[in-house]
Amino acid sequence: MNVLIVYAHPEPMSLNGSLKELAVQRLEAAGHHVQVSDLYAMQWKAPLDAGDTLERRPGGAPFHPSLDSRHAFENGFQSADIAAEQNKLRWADAVILQFPLWWFSMPAILKGWVERVYAYGFAYGVGEHSDARWGDRYGEGSLTGKRAMLMVTTGGWESHYSPRGINGPIEDILFPIHHGILYYPGFDVLPPFLVYHTSKMDAARYQATADALGARLDQLFTTEPIAFRPQNSGAYEIPALTLRDDISPGQTGFAAHVDAAA
Secondary structure (H helix, E strand, C coil), X not given: CEEEEEECCXXXXXXXXXXXXXXXXHHHHCCCEEEEEEXXXXXXXXXXXXXXXXXXXXXXXXXXXXXHHHHHHHHCCECHHHHHHHHHHHHCCEEEEEEECECCECCHHHHHHHHHHCCECCCECCCCECCCCECCCCCCCCCCCCEEEEEEECCCCHHXXXXXXXXXXXXXXXXXXXXXXXXXXXXXXXXXXXXXXXXXXXXXXXXXXXXXXHHHHHCCCCCCCCCECCHHHCCEECCCCEECCCCCCCCCCHHHHECCCC
């Protein structure tokens, strides 16, 4: 199988750097083909701007992120770096986004990768809009059939990210990435691989972390994905896109969009 690792850490000799190398070795030893997009090493341009379109829309129209993105994607006017990353996503059977949790989200360079690579017509703006459907998204879309997993490190303790922890539940913190960035264009989203309290990483704990990561990678294509509710399966009222009253009655927030019975 083909695996793409999109890696966002500026220091090759960091814990993340070591875990990335371990992941590549483990996956290749299992017979998978691996590509790594090392965003800092690539000097990836994070901001989405007019320079992403090699030939602008006719008529001298001001830059419009969505309209210019669609124009570039449909007409072959995307910058070469964007097109190359899209081709990697087409190639991949599974995608791993690896990053340290900085200020409760992914590093800016990785967010910029998403904003630029997820072009209109590629990752969003696809499918029909009607009384029965609201585009191909949230369980459908151009990346349907592929798997995705987050590898995330954080300096906080696991208890800090527990259901009553000061930072909030890690499931809630990662929900915009899991549900919005990955499930939206169709990925089957796996539970994340998490490493907490990274400042206290002695040799014994590193070995235990490496062993746990290896086990997760061995199950990359067999682990059950998070049971997010598909948008067009009948659970949501269209066009309001709110859950039907009989689906998770009385429940609100992120957890309502996961089918606990699945």
